[in-house]
Structure formats: structure tokens, C-alpha cells
Amino acid sequence: LLLYAAIDRGDEILTIFIGLWLSFAANSSIIGSFSQILVLFKKDLLLEVRQQYTFYGVLLYVASTIFVLYLSMGEPEGPVWKGLFWMIQLFVCVNAVAKSFLQEGRGRLLYFFSITGARNFILSKLLFNALLMLLMSLISLGLFVLMLGNPMPNPGYFIFISCLGGMSLSLVFTFLAAIAARAQQSAALMAILGFPLVIPQLLLLSKISNIAFADVIQGGLAGMIVVLVGLDIMLVALSLILFPFLWKD
Amino acid sequence: MLRQKWWKIVCVLLLVYTVIAGFLGNVPALPILDETIRNLYFHVAMWMAMMILFIVSVIYSIKYLRTNNQIFDIYALEYAKGGILFGCLGLVTGSVWARYTWGAFWSNDPKQLGAVIALLIYFAYLVLRNSMTDMDKRARIGAVYNIFAFAMLFPTIWIIPRMVESLHPGGMGNPAFDTNDIDSRMRVVFWPGAVPGWTLLGVWIVTLRIRLQLVAEKRHVSEQFKKKISHA
Numbered sequence: 001l002l003l004y005a006a007i008d009r010g011d012e013i014l015t016i017f018i019g020l021w022l023s024f025a026a027n028s029s030i031i032g033s034f035s036q037i038l039v040l041f042k043k044d045l046l047l048e049v050r051q052q053y054t055f056y057g058v059l060l061y062v063a064s065t066i067f068v069l070y071l072s073m074g075e076p077e078g079p080v081w082k083g084l085f086w087m088i089q090l091f092v093c094v095n096a097v098a099k100s101f102l103q104e105g106r107g108r109l110l111y112f113f114s115i116t117g118a119r120n121f122i123l124s125k126l127l128f129n130a131l132l133m134l135l136m137s138l139i140s141l142g143l144f145v146l147m148l149g150n151p152m153p154n155p156g157y158f159i160f161i162s163c164l165g166g167m168s169l170s171l172v173f174t175f176l177a178a179i180a181a182r183a184q185q186s187a188a189l190m191a192i193l194g195f196p197l198v199i200p201q202l203l204l205l206s207k208i209s210n211i212a213f214a215d216v217i218q219g220g221l222a223g224m225i226v227v228l229v230g231l232d233i234m235l236v237a238l239s240l241i242l243f244p245f246l247w248k249d
Numbered sequence: 250m251l252r253q254k255w256w257k258i259v260c261v262l263l264l265v266y267t268v269i270a271g272f273l274g275n276v277p278a279l280p281i282l283d284e285t286i287r288n289l290y291f292h293v294a295m296w297m298a299m300m301i302l303f304i305v306s307v308i309y310s311i312k313y314l315r316t317n318n319q320i321f322d323i324y325a326l327e328y329a330k331g332g333i334l335f336g337c338l339g340l341v342t343g344s345v346w347a348r349y350t351w352g353a354f355w356s357n358d359p360k361q362l363g364a365v366i367a368l369l370i371y372f373a374y375l376v377l378r379n380s381m382t383d384m385d386k387r388a389r390i391g392a393v394y395n396i397f398a399f400a401m402l403f404p405t406i407w408i409i410p411r412m413v414e415s416l417h418p419g420g421m422g423n424p425a426f427d428t429n430d431i432d433s434r435m436r437v438v439f440w441p442g443a444v445p446g447w448t449l450l451g452v453w454i455v456t457l458r459i460r461l462q463l464v465a466e467k468r469h470v471s472e473q474f475k476k477k478i479s480h481a
Contacts, residue, residue, distance in 0.1 A: 175397070183381050183390055193377055193394070196369035200404045203362075207413070223412055232406055238400055242393045245314050 036116050040124035044100070054132070058096045061141045062088070066147050075149035078213045085144055086202055086209075089166060089174050092136050094191050097129050097173040101181035118244040122178065126236060129170040137166030151213070158212035165205040168228060171235040175243070182246050204228045257453055263446030267294075277432045281350055288346045289435060295339040296364075300450045301339045302332035303371075305452075307399040310392040322388035323462050325395055326378065329371060331455040335447070336368045351416055359410040360417045362377045370398045400420035 048054060065088055076084065104112070112121055141162050145155070152158055173194055180190035208224050271290040279286060306328035311388075313321035343361070345356040355361065377394050381387040 159360060179377070179390060179394060182375065182386070189377070189380055193373045196366060196373050197398075197401055199366045199369070200363075200401065200409055203411065219410060227404065227408055227459065234400060238397055242396060245393050 016195060033117065033120050036120040037124045037127070038204075040112075040116065040121060041127050042176060044124065044128040047103075054096060054099050056090060058136060059139065061095055062092055062136065063143060064089070064119050066140065066143045070147040073148070076146060076151075078151040081144070081148060081151050082206060082209055082213060084148075085141075085162070086165070086206055088140060088144075089137060089162070090195075090202065092140060093166070093169040093173050094134055094194065096132055096136055097170055098180075098190055099179050100125050100129055100174060101177045104181070113247065118247040120245040122174075122239050122248070125178075126171060126174050126239060129174045130167040133166040133170035134163055139164045153214075154212045156212075158209060161205065161209050161212065164225075164228065165201075165209075168201050168205070168232050168235075171232055171239070172201065175235065175239045178239075178243060178246055201228065201231065204231075250471065256449060260446060260449035260453060263442050264450060267438060269443065269444050270275035272295060274438060275434050277434070285346055285349050286435075288342060290438055290443040291447075292339060292342040292346055294447045295335050295342060298447040299339060301448050302328050302335060302451050302455065303399060303402065306332060307396055310395040310399075313392045314396075317385075317389075319384070319475040320463070322392065323459055323466075325392060327455045327458045327462065329374060329395060331451045333368060333371050333375075334454070335342070335451055336364065336371070340364055340368070340431045347416075356416065358416045359413045360406075360415050363406045363410040366401050370401055374398055384397050403442060421452070 048213065069084060069088075073084075107206070114249060138159070141159065173190065176190045176194045176197070179193065183189060204224055204227060211221055256266075267290050271287050276284070276286050306325045309321045309325035309328060312318070313325060342359075343364075347356060347358075348354045351358075374394055375389065378387055378391045381390065
């Protein structure tokens, strides 16, 4: 309990420092907003390093889920492997990203509102969650290969695809986490809203990942990667446009 | 304008024209399709009506975010519900058509899947709205989600299904509506009759529901007012 209190107080001191830093950084416009994003990003990273709650929590989740899959399925065939991988990624993403807005209490959100712009705030969250999911994708890919075997002839492509896919999923769920946090609901609402919205991405990803599973490279895949990247850009743009409306109360 | 009668008469006339000319008019005799080709006037036109209703809905959501006027939120909600209704009708008419041409009600065609995903996204919109009780917050978050959902419509029903093989006509490219694809005898029923007819019917249903909502709200407000008076 003492330890927890110390961490908690550490957070408060940290946030006050961030406030000072942000007001200092806000003096110049574009460079200011960039450095604000960087400061907010550092704050998320620092919280993560100190608490180590999301990281190890999700890691435990990934490891135990994949272990259960290994116990029940052994080493599955390529298509099953691929389907399982993206499903696990989906749930990992929900768990990893849900915390990003729910951890910020009402008071702290108000505090951020007074010291920084909505766009800087959402951008820092998007950046942090994208990097978190990048890491998580690589870890779960490693665990998948370790436990469920490697059915891919071209694993090199799949590393790239899983990084891209993890980041794409994180973009959708970051925005949904913002909505769910404003609706004052738990992560359950986020999952309900999110699942229909990520189906297009999951379909694209599972089509694109055929590159890694087939010996012959099919046509039309480059176009799909372009669509996926375009979708990601659209998601970031929408978050930037719409988040200021969510933010004010 | 919406309380006027003339466009409702036009709507009924267009639909009567669509049904009569649709069932009795000449159509090209094609193998497999045979007489089911007449479903074009219902199935395809209903999807177009759905798309138009969703576009109107998202315009009202944007208006709501700009003005914070509660009425626009009711408009956006009801137009979205109208769009969902026509989406469901399009799905049902489509799967009946598929039963007679492709042999099954459902065959996991990319366009069928895209349509279902689009409808699921809009169902999530209704769920999200119901999860909140505060009127103002519900309207604002609903509007934000509605715009987001509309943007997601483009990959789900306009882009991804066209990139993969499909049983629908016009797969791997542009769907069927340039001058070479649709027979001229059918075009005179489809464009002037079926598309505006179904769209107007959708708008009619939606405006009725909007008026119902507004009346309910007014009554609610006046009851609150009466309560206040009787307390005072």
C-alpha cells in the first residue's frame, strides 16, 4: 500500500512537472505543439515504465492465451494459424489500448484540457498506442512461432504485415477508447463498438498476409496495402478532426 | 417544404410506376437471370436509397456539431435509422435474388459481407446512443460516432468489395451502371422511377418519425413545466 501511495504521489508530481513543461513549450506555435506532443508521449511512457501494469498485464494475457491455443490445437495449418493470429491481435489491442483513456481520471483530463490542445493530446495517445501495439505484435508473433510452429514460407513479409496491422488496429481502438471514456463506460462498450469497425481492416490484413503463406505472390496485393495505409491515414485525420468535439464538456 | 403534399404524391406515383412498369415492362432476356432481372428496380434502388439517407444523416450530424441544436441530432438519428431499414431491405431482396440466380440465399460474396459489416457499424451507433442517458452528451458523442461510421462505409462497401472477385456484376472494377451495362428499356424505369421513388419513401418514413419524436419531446417538456407550476 505504501508503495502504491508513493507511485501515486509520484504521478501527481510528474503531472505538475508536465504542466510547467507544457506551458514553457507552448510559447512557440508549431514547434510548441510538436514538443507538447513529445512531452505528453514521454509522460505516458514514463507512467508505463513506472507502473509496468499494461505491459506485463497484456504480456501475461498474450502468453496465456497462446499457451491455451497450443494446448488445444497443437500446431495448426496455415489458414487457421493466420486466423488465430489476427483474432489474438484484436483482443490484445482492446486490452492494451483500453487503458490509455480510462486511466486518465476526470480531474486529470480537465487538467490536460487547461494546459494543452485536444489535437496534441490525441496525437500523443495515437503515437504511444501505435508503438505499444508494434511491440505487442512483435512479441505475440514471436510467441506464436515459438508455440504454434511456423507454417509460413515467407516469414519476413509477415513481420512487416503484423507491425502494420498492429498499428492500424491501435488507431481504431485509440479513437474508440476516447469515445468510450467520454461515455463513461467500461472497456466493454469499446469492444462492442470496435468489433464491427475493425472488420474491414481485419479482412484486408488477412488477405494481405496471404503473401507470407503462399509460395506464389498474387496480384492485387500492393493495392490492398495501399488501401490499408490510406485507411490508417483517414483514421488519424478523423481522430484529429473529431476529438476536439469529444473533449469539451 | 417537408410538410407539403406534392412530393408524397410524387413518391406514390413513382412507386406505382416502378411496380407496374417493373413487372409488366419489357426486359432483356438473359440466361440465368431470366425474369429475376426485374429485381434491379427493388434491390439496387433500395441500396441507393440507403446511401442517400446515410449521407443526409451525416450532414445533420455535422450540423449538430457546428450548432449544438438538439433538433439536428434527432434528424441525424432518424435518418440513420431509415438508412438501416433500407439496408436491411436491400439485403433481404438481394438474398432472395441470390437464391434464384446463384443458388443460395447467402454465399459469402464480398459485397454481401461488406453490406452486413456496414449495417453492423450502424447498429453499433444505436447501441452507443442507448448507452448514455445525458441528452447533450448522447447527442455529441453520437454525432462524432456517426461521422466516424460514415467514413468507414467507404472502405467497407465502396472500396474493398471492388478489389476482390465477386459474384455481383461489375466486380474488379466499376459496377454496373454505365450506359453499356444497363439496358435502355430498364433505364427508363430504374433512374426516373425506382431510385427517386424508394428514396422519397424513405424520406417520408423518416420525416414522420421525426415529427413523432418532436411531438413526444414537446409533450415531455410541457409536462415538466406543468409539474413545476403545480409544485409552485
